[in-house]
Each structure stands twice: as structure tokens, then as C-alpha cells.
Amino acid sequence: MVNALLNFAIHRRKWVYWGLLLLTLAFVAQLPKIQIDTDPENMLNANNPERLFHNQAKTTFAMHDTIVVGVVNQHSIYNPQTLAALVDLTEYATGIDGVVQADLMSLANVDNITQAEPGTIRFEWMMKSAPTDLAGAKRIQAQAEKLPLLRNTLVSGDGKAAALYVPIVDKNQSYAIARDLKAHIATLASQDDWHITGLPVAEDRFGYEMFVQMGISAPLAGLTIFLLLWVFFRNVPFILPAMIVAMATVMITMGALIGMGFTVHIMSSMIAIFLMPIAVVDSVHILSEFADRHKPGQQASDTIRQVMGHLFTPMLFTSVTSTVGFLSLMLTPIPPVQVFGAFVGSGIMLAFLLTVIFVPAYLSGLSDKSLSRLLEKLPKEADSKLTPALRTLGKLAGSHAKLWLLGFAALFGLSVYGINMININDNPVRWFKSDHELRIADRVLNEHFAGTYDAFLVLSDTHNVNHKAIQAIANVAEDKQISEETRSWLRQQAEALEHNSNTLPALLLAVDDKSFELSDEYELDQLLAAQSTLEALSSQSKRFLSPSVLDYMSQLQLHLQDSGLVGKSNSLSDVVKTVNRELRSGNQTDFVLPESANGVAQTLLQYQSSHRPQDLWHFVTPDYRQSLIWLQLTSGDNQDMTGVVKLVEDYVQANPLPADMKLDWAGKAYLNVVWQQEMVAGMLDSLIGAFVMVLVMMVVLFRSLAFGILAMLPLTLTISLIYGLIGWIGKDYDMPIAVLSSLTLGLSVDFAIHFIERFRATWAEHKDWQTTLSLMFEEPARAISRNAIVIAMGFTPLLFAPLVPYxxxxxFLASIMAISALVTLIMLPSLVSLLRPWLFKA
Incomplete structure (x- = not known):
């Protein structure tokens, strides 16, 4: 195959040049179609049960993604100036396109609930207009602090902060809306500190900055690689084919991704920065050996044939193993990670094909005169600054083999211990640097309020009252004394209820209407009897009017509050207690649940006469068969959310749910836990699968189990060292770290393949251990070192990104390359030295 490719490249150079140009332009034309996606929800499959339930709960309880705006005054927000600014911003926010006006919430548009007289309740605006004096501000403070639904949600317990909750129609508009709010805040006559946060803002803001970063890091990586190659070879025309291959690979791969309709997620945004340095490595091997082998007067095509004869097989296998490492990411259940793995893996194979075709075509096309000038300007390989260092390293690696291996074994042991200390955790807000305005806002507001992170406990009644209602209707429909017309109508109603195309309340209305149409006294009596049964069933089905069920929710809330993991919780129980207090005496002693379902129903009927009656349906469904507890968390860390889930599980185990009741989770904080758990499990499967596949490939490549296992040892130690280091330094095992596991495997084995393949070829030629070892630390070691430096330095532009995942x-990738190259150049010679009689016994 190699001869066919070389013949095509050497004899059809114009075809190669024009073909690459047209191919690149065709895919570049797809780039303007780019679509950005930073929603962590899309880390889960569309049919994931937890994701489906989360979205169903949002619809059921009319919940929206929310931007949180906080105003902080170091003395007190209860002053005319601060409250006036809050009213102004609230009014402005209601006019922003994309804001759900009815659910926008601040002191300026919520009710104060008070007693008018015993048994009567009054709802009046808390602060329709800002107070003009300090006394008015203090009056608002007293009113707000008396309402549990507002305290530590809309106003902080210390009186120094107030919040505006801005629900939005589409979370993809959150960055634009937040920017609009920020611009208006700048126009306010306010000396207070204003902050904007919330997961939707963080996610959308990340998308904006990710797009900018993608446009900066990839070109910087290309520039860094170009400068490194120039340092190595000191000749621009000579390194030009390597840069052309790298840039073409990136543009074709990204064009294919976008052209096929895939969105650019946080993972796929890093495809360019990954491919740029990786696409150069094969070219570096070819250029290094070409410079080492070519002699004046020799045909360039002859030299390139010699070079490719030595390098084609190891380059092919290193490309395939790197591809396998990335393609193994497709074993994870995370769609963006699957896309990332698929396209980087495909891009690596594309880079290999372009390298083995374009680079030989380019080099063989150079005239003897041009080539002579190039070689005159090229620094002598023996004069390279790497050469003396590598020769010294070769002497060290070839001696004291047992001591080296004991040291590696000790490092491995320490790494395993460090791996056991790894802490699995993530938080989208922490994807920004600590001094980023979003991180500052998150920190400040969560210090003052009960929490800006949401999770929802959804309780549902599973008792099938419809079955009994259908039976009650069916019994009447079987009565032969009733007319066929009425019986047919009853059967239609039962069928509609059975297929959920009707509801029990709607059926009751239909039966009531039908009773006025009947003239036969017997039919009317039977229908009224059925209606009475249906009314009883309807009353029984309204589980969340039951004081005992509401009390269970209250006790669970108290348990969560006492744990310290939950800043605050709100539920239907709090609404009922608040209204009941004002209906009775207005004193805190009456902040209790009514004793009967009718009493609960009365409080909710009163609540619906407020200015915001729709707020009730955020806590309970109109049929009173589902209700939720809104949890506010001061931390968005997955570890903290996992602790809350465990806390609830333990409570329910010790205090079983009411009969025929089930509990489910919803909310962004919970979904983040779900996708991270799937990612960790998926990455483990991916790593194990890729490790086995690469091991098999090594055995096939070297036609030896011993050499196959030998090639896997450097990457095993590299992976262990990197993840042990993560445990030792206390770095959270988050999304970027999880993805790096499989990438480490694919990239780390490359150096071992080149070293072993070249070592065996050199040994076969010279049959002398010292000569072989000495020659291995010339051109082969230089090529490996250069590749490690190129890849490591290619990722350094990411160090200046404002985004923590980058x-x-x-x-870590720079560390992986440096460590894997060093381990390869020391461990393999040491092992081969000890195992030489066995490895080379033939």
C-alpha cells in the first residue's frame, strides 16, 4: 500500500495539491453554518428518563429557567434609593422580550399577606412604588421578613440584599437578557453592588466565551507549532508541508462536523485545538528522518521512499491507536463526548492520509537546487540542542536498570494511592475563573441568600382513581332500564377517561350537564348516584389537600433545613400555613396546617384571590395530585447535590412516604449530577475498552505478546501518574478530566510504538546492544522528543483562556505528553536491558 501511495504522491503532485485545496475549500464553506450549544442538559440523551421527567415537571408546574439579579448594600437595602432602583429594574425587566412577565418576582411585584379581620385576609402589593422615606422602607422590611416564602429568597435574612428573579422563555437568550439588564443597571442612580448569576446565564455566557476562545486558541496553537518547527529546522519552506497538513485537517474536520448538522458543544469546540498539534506529529517524524538521511546529489524521491519505508508502519499504528483512544469515547452515554471522539478520531486518520500523500509530494517536488539550499540552511541534526541531552539520557537509561524500575514501581504505588483520593465533582459556574464576574456574583449572592441553585422534589399520587370512576360509570351503563342513548353516552365518557382524553373533574361537569337533559326519573336517580360516587372519588384524589400529606412535606423540609445542605425549601405547605396564620390571628402561633382537607382548600381558595394566583400552580397541579418542594442550594457542586439526594433517600427509608405516593427529582442541579455519573461510568468503560483494543493492536503490530505488553507499560504509568497527581493536589474529577482518560491512552502509546519499532529494526541491523542503544538516542529519540514538545506546546495557548475547562x-495534556515521552525514553530501555535475553532470544 505504501508504494502505491508514494507513486501517486510523487508522480501526481498537481493532483495532490489541487485535490487538497478543493477538498479544504468545500468543507470551509460549511463553517458559516455553525451553531453553538452549551446546555449541560444536552450531555444526556434526549430519551434519558431523568431528563424526560425534568422537562415534564417544568411543563406541569410552569417552571422556567431563571436569571437571578441581586442588589447588595453593606448597611441595608431597606432605604428609599435602593428600593427605588429595584422597582425601576423590575419594571424594565418586564418589558424585555423573552422574559416571562407573569412569573417575574421581586419585592416590587409580590403581595403582602395580612389579616383584614378575623376570618378575612388581605392581599396588597408589597411595594408597587418605592417608599419615599426611611420609615416606609422599614415598614416593607417588617412585612417581607414575616413572609417565609420571601425571606432568604427575595430578601436576605441580614437585610443587606434583595433579589429579582427573571424567568425566561428560552435559556439560549439568557446571556443577551443578562447583558440588557446589566446595561440598564449602569443607568440607575444607585451606589449599591449589583450582581447577575444563575445556571442559565453561566451556561449561555460560557457559549459566548467558548466561541471567542475557539477563534483565538486554534490560531495561537498553529502559531506556536510553527515557531517550534522553525526552532527545530530553521527553514520555513521545509516546515511548510507540516503546517499545511495541520491546517487542512482542522478545517476539513470542523467543516464536516458543522456541515453534518452537529452543534458545537464545549467538547467539540476543542476539536481544533486537539487536532492542530496531533496532525503535525507524523510530519515531524518524516522531516526529522529526511533531514537526517538526505545527502547532496541524492534524488529527493529516493530519500522519501527510504524514509517512508522506515516510518509508514509505526506512523500507521500510532495514528490508529490514537484514533482508537478517541473513538472509544463513543462508548460513553454522553452525546457531545461521542461527537468529540468521533470527529477527533476521524481527524487523526485524515491527518495521517494527508501526511503520507502531501508531505512526500511536496518534498519530492523540490528541485535539486532548492533542496541543496534548504539542506545548507538546515541545522545539523548532531548539532541540535536536544542531541547532547538525549545522549546523556540514553546512557542513564541503559544503566542502573533495576534502580530505574524500582523508582517507577514506587511512583506507580504513589499514583494508585492518589487515584483513591480523587474527588468526583463538577459545577458549570466553576468553569469560569475565580475572578470572573459570574463567579463573584455566585459567591456574593449565595453568601446572602438561601441559594441561587434549584432542585425540585416532585411528589405524585399513584392511586388510580380513574379506574374506580370508570367502573362507577360502567355499572350505570349496564343497566337495561336506562335508554340506549344514555348508556351509549356513558360508555363514551368511560372510554375517554380510560384513554386519558378526559379528566375526572371534566367528567363531573359533563355528568352534571347531562342530568339536566334527562326527563326519566329512574335514569336521573341512577346518574345522580353515579355523580355522588364520582364526587367522593374526586375529593379522595386530591391528596395534596390532606393535612397529613402536607405535614409529611413539612417534616421533610425541616429535616433538610437542619442538615445544612439545603439553604431553604418552599412548598405548598408553606403557602397553606402562611394564609392560615392570617385567617386566624396573624400571630406566629397560628403558623400551622388546618386540621381538615376543607380547611386546606379554604386557605388555597383565599390565596387565589391574590394578585399572583398563578403562583399556586408552581407548587401543585390543579387536580391536587402532584406537588413539589422547591429546594434552594448555596452550592451548585454535584457532590453537594448528591449529598441532598442521599439525605432524602435516608429520610424516606426511615419515614416511608404516604400510601400510594412516589417521589422524583427535577431541576438543573440534579440533572448535572445525572450526566456526570453517566460520564464517569462511561469513561471507565471507554478506558477499559480502549486499553484492551490497543493491547491487541500492539501484539498484532509487533507479532509478539511480550513486545505488546512492553508497549503498554509507559502509557499505564503515565495514566496512573496523571490521575494520581489529580488526587494528590485535590483537583476535582470533572468533565474535562474525565475525557482526558481515553485521550491519554491514545496519545501516550504513540511514543512507545515508535521506540520499539525503531529499536527492533536497529537491533536487526547491528546485532549489538550498545550500538543499538546509542543509535536509538539519536534521530529516533530526537523525533519523539520533538513530537512531545510540539504537542505539549501546541496546547499552551489554552493556559491563557478565561475558561477553566480549557x-x-x-x-494536563501538556503534562501527559512530557511525562509519556520521558517515561518511554527511560522505562523502555531499562526494561529491554533487563529482558534482553528473553526478548531477543531468536
């Missing part, structure tokens, strides 16, 4: 990837 920095994490840059630091």
Missing part, C-alpha cells in the same frame, strides 16, 4: 485540558 486551562485544565492545556495543563
Amino acid at each position: 486551562i485544565t485540558v492545556g495543563v
Whole structure:
């Protein structure tokens, strides 16, 4: 195959040039179609049960993604100036396109609930207009602090902060809306500190900055690689084919991704920065050996044939193993990670094909005169600054083999211990640097309020009252004394209820209307009897009017509050207690649940006469068969959310749910836990699968189980060292770290393949251990070192990104390359030295 490719490249150079140009332009034309997606919800499959329930709960309880705006005054927000600014911003926010006006919430548009007289309740605006004096501000403070639904949600317990909750129609508009709010805040005559936060803002803001970063990091990586290659070879025309291959690979791959309709997620945004340095490595091997082998007067095509004869097989297998490492990401259940793995893996194979075709075509096309000038300007490989260092390293690696291996074994042991200390955790807000305005806002507002992170406990009645209602209707429909017309109507009603195309309340209305149409006394009596049964069933089905069920919710809320993991919780129980207090005496002693379902129903009927009656349906469904508890958390860390879930599980185990009741979770904080758990499990499967596949490939490549296992040892130690280091330094195992596991495997094995393949070829030629070892630390070691430096430095532009995941990837991939190259160049010679009689016994 290699000869066919070389013949095509050497004899059809114009075809190669024009073909690459047209192919690149065709895919570049797809780039303007780019669509950005930073929603962590899309880390889960569309049919994921937890995701489906979350979206169903949002619809059921009319919940929206929310931007949180906070105003902080170091003395007190209860002053005319601060409250006037809050009213102004609230009014402005209601006019922003994309804001759900009815559910927007601040002191300026909520009710104060008070007693008019015993048994009568009054709802009046808390602050329709700002107070003009300090006394008016203090009056608002007293009113707000008396209402549990507002305290530590809309106003802080310390009186120094107030919040505006801005629900939005589409979370993809959150950054634009937040920017609009920020611009208006700048026009307010306010000396207070204003902050904007919330997961939707963080996610959408990340998308904006990710797009900017993608446009900066990839070109910077290309520039860094170009400068490194120039340092190595000191000749621009000579390194030009490597840069052309890298840039073409990136543009074709990204064009294919976008052209096929995939959105650019946080993962796929890093495809360019990954491919740029990886696409150069094969070219570096070819250029290094070409510079080492070519002699004046020799045909460039002859030299390139010699070079490719030595390098084609190891380059092919290193490309395939790297591809396998990335493609193994498709084993994870996370769609954006699957897309990332698929396209980087495909891009690596594309880079290999372009390298083995374009680079030989380019080099063989150079005239003897041009080539002579190039070679004159090229620094002598023996004079390279790497050469003396590598020769010294070779001497060290070839001696004291047992001591080296004991040291590696000790490092492995320490790494395993560090791996056991790894802490699995993530939080989208922490994807920004600590001094980013979003991180500051998150920190400040969560210090003052009960929490800006939401999770929802949804309780549902599972008792099938419809079955009994259908039976009651069916019994009447079977009565032969009733007319066929009425019986047919009853059967239609039962069928509609059975297929959920009707509801029990709607059926009751239909039966009531039908009773006025009947003239036969017997039919009317039977229908009224059925109506009475249906009314009883309807009353029984309204489980969340039951004081005992509401009390269970209250006790669960108290348990969560006492744990310290939950800043605050709100539920239907709090609404009922608040209204009941004002109906009775207005004193805190009456902040209790009514003793009967009718008493609960009375409080809710009163609540619906407020200015915001729709707020009730955020806590309970109109049929009173589902209700939720809104949890406010001061931390968006997955570890904290997992602790809350465990806390609820333990409570329910010790205090079983009411009969025929089930509990489910919803909310962004909970969904983040779900996708991270799937990612961790998926990455483990991916790593194990890729490890086995690469091991098999190594055995096939070297036609030896011993050499196959030998090639896997450097990458095993590299992976262990990197993840042990993560445990030792206390870095959270988050999304970028999880993805790096499989990438480490694919990239780390490349150096071992080149080293072992070249070592065996050199040994076969010279049959002398010292000569072989000495030659291995010349051109082969230089090529490996250069590739490690190129890839490591290629990721350094990420270190200057404002986004933590990019920095994490840059630091760890640079470390992976440096460590894997060093381990390969020391461990393999040491092992081969000890196992030489066995490995080379033939």
C-alpha cells in the first residue's frame, strides 16, 4: 500500500495539491453554518428518563429557567434609593422580550399577606412604588421578613440584599437578557453592588466565551507549532508541508462536523485545538528522518521512499491507536463526548492520509537546487540542542536498570494511592475563573441568600382513581332500564377517561350537564348516584389537600433545613400555613396546617384571590395530585447535590412516604449530577475498552505478546501518574478530566510504538546492544522528543483562556505528553536491558 501511495504522491503532485485545496475549500464553506450549544442538559440523551421527567415537571408546574439579579448594600437595602432602583429594574425587566412577565418576582411585584379581620385576609402589593422615606422602607422590611416564602429568597435574612428573579422563555437568550439588564443597571442612580448569576446565564455566557476562545486558541496553537518547527529546522519552506497538513485537517474536520448538522458543544469546540498539534506529529517524524538521511546529489524521491519505508508502519499504528483512544469515547452515554471522539478520531486518520500523500509530494517536488539550499540552511541534526541531552539520557537509561524500575514501581504505588483520593465533582459556574464576574456574583449572592441553585422534589399520587370512576360509570351503563342513548353516552365518557382524553373533574361537569337533559326519573336517580360516587372519588384524589400529606412535606423540609445542605425549601405547605396564620390571628402561633382537607382548600381558595394566583400552580397541579418542594442550594457542586439526594433517600427509608405516593427529582442541579455519573461510568468503560483494543493492536503490530505488553507499560504509568497527581493536589474529577482518560491512552502509546519499532529494526541491523542503544538516542529519540514538545506546546495557548475547562485540558495534556515521552525514553530501555535475553532470544 505504501508504494502505491508514494507513486501517486510523487508522480501526481498537481493532483495532490489541487485535490487538497478543493477538498479544504468545500468543507470551509460549511463553517458559516455553525451553531453553538452549551446546555449541560444536552450531555444526556434526549430519551434519558431523568431528563424526560425534568422537562415534564417544568411543563406541569410552569417552571422556567431563571436569571437571578441581586442588589447588595453593606448597611441595608431597606432605604428609599435602593428600593427605588429595584422597582425601576423590575419594571424594565418586564418589558424585555423573552422574559416571562407573569412569573417575574421581586419585592416590587409580590403581595403582602395580612389579616383584614378575623376570618378575612388581605392581599396588597408589597411595594408597587418605592417608599419615599426611611420609615416606609422599614415598614416593607417588617412585612417581607414575616413572609417565609420571601425571606432568604427575595430578601436576605441580614437585610443587606434583595433579589429579582427573571424567568425566561428560552435559556439560549439568557446571556443577551443578562447583558440588557446589566446595561440598564449602569443607568440607575444607585451606589449599591449589583450582581447577575444563575445556571442559565453561566451556561449561555460560557457559549459566548467558548466561541471567542475557539477563534483565538486554534490560531495561537498553529502559531506556536510553527515557531517550534522553525526552532527545530530553521527553514520555513521545509516546515511548510507540516503546517499545511495541520491546517487542512482542522478545517476539513470542523467543516464536516458543522456541515453534518452537529452543534458545537464545549467538547467539540476543542476539536481544533486537539487536532492542530496531533496532525503535525507524523510530519515531524518524516522531516526529522529526511533531514537526517538526505545527502547532496541524492534524488529527493529516493530519500522519501527510504524514509517512508522506515516510518509508514509505526506512523500507521500510532495514528490508529490514537484514533482508537478517541473513538472509544463513543462508548460513553454522553452525546457531545461521542461527537468529540468521533470527529477527533476521524481527524487523526485524515491527518495521517494527508501526511503520507502531501508531505512526500511536496518534498519530492523540490528541485535539486532548492533542496541543496534548504539542506545548507538546515541545522545539523548532531548539532541540535536536544542531541547532547538525549545522549546523556540514553546512557542513564541503559544503566542502573533495576534502580530505574524500582523508582517507577514506587511512583506507580504513589499514583494508585492518589487515584483513591480523587474527588468526583463538577459545577458549570466553576468553569469560569475565580475572578470572573459570574463567579463573584455566585459567591456574593449565595453568601446572602438561601441559594441561587434549584432542585425540585416532585411528589405524585399513584392511586388510580380513574379506574374506580370508570367502573362507577360502567355499572350505570349496564343497566337495561336506562335508554340506549344514555348508556351509549356513558360508555363514551368511560372510554375517554380510560384513554386519558378526559379528566375526572371534566367528567363531573359533563355528568352534571347531562342530568339536566334527562326527563326519566329512574335514569336521573341512577346518574345522580353515579355523580355522588364520582364526587367522593374526586375529593379522595386530591391528596395534596390532606393535612397529613402536607405535614409529611413539612417534616421533610425541616429535616433538610437542619442538615445544612439545603439553604431553604418552599412548598405548598408553606403557602397553606402562611394564609392560615392570617385567617386566624396573624400571630406566629397560628403558623400551622388546618386540621381538615376543607380547611386546606379554604386557605388555597383565599390565596387565589391574590394578585399572583398563578403562583399556586408552581407548587401543585390543579387536580391536587402532584406537588413539589422547591429546594434552594448555596452550592451548585454535584457532590453537594448528591449529598441532598442521599439525605432524602435516608429520610424516606426511615419515614416511608404516604400510601400510594412516589417521589422524583427535577431541576438543573440534579440533572448535572445525572450526566456526570453517566460520564464517569462511561469513561471507565471507554478506558477499559480502549486499553484492551490497543493491547491487541500492539501484539498484532509487533507479532509478539511480550513486545505488546512492553508497549503498554509507559502509557499505564503515565495514566496512573496523571490521575494520581489529580488526587494528590485535590483537583476535582470533572468533565474535562474525565475525557482526558481515553485521550491519554491514545496519545501516550504513540511514543512507545515508535521506540520499539525503531529499536527492533536497529537491533536487526547491528546485532549489538550498545550500538543499538546509542543509535536509538539519536534521530529516533530526537523525533519523539520533538513530537512531545510540539504537542505539549501546541496546547499552551489554552493556559491563557478565561475558561477553566480549557486551562485544565492545556495543563494536563501538556503534562501527559512530557511525562509519556520521558517515561518511554527511560522505562523502555531499562526494561529491554533487563529482558534482553528473553526478548531477543531468536
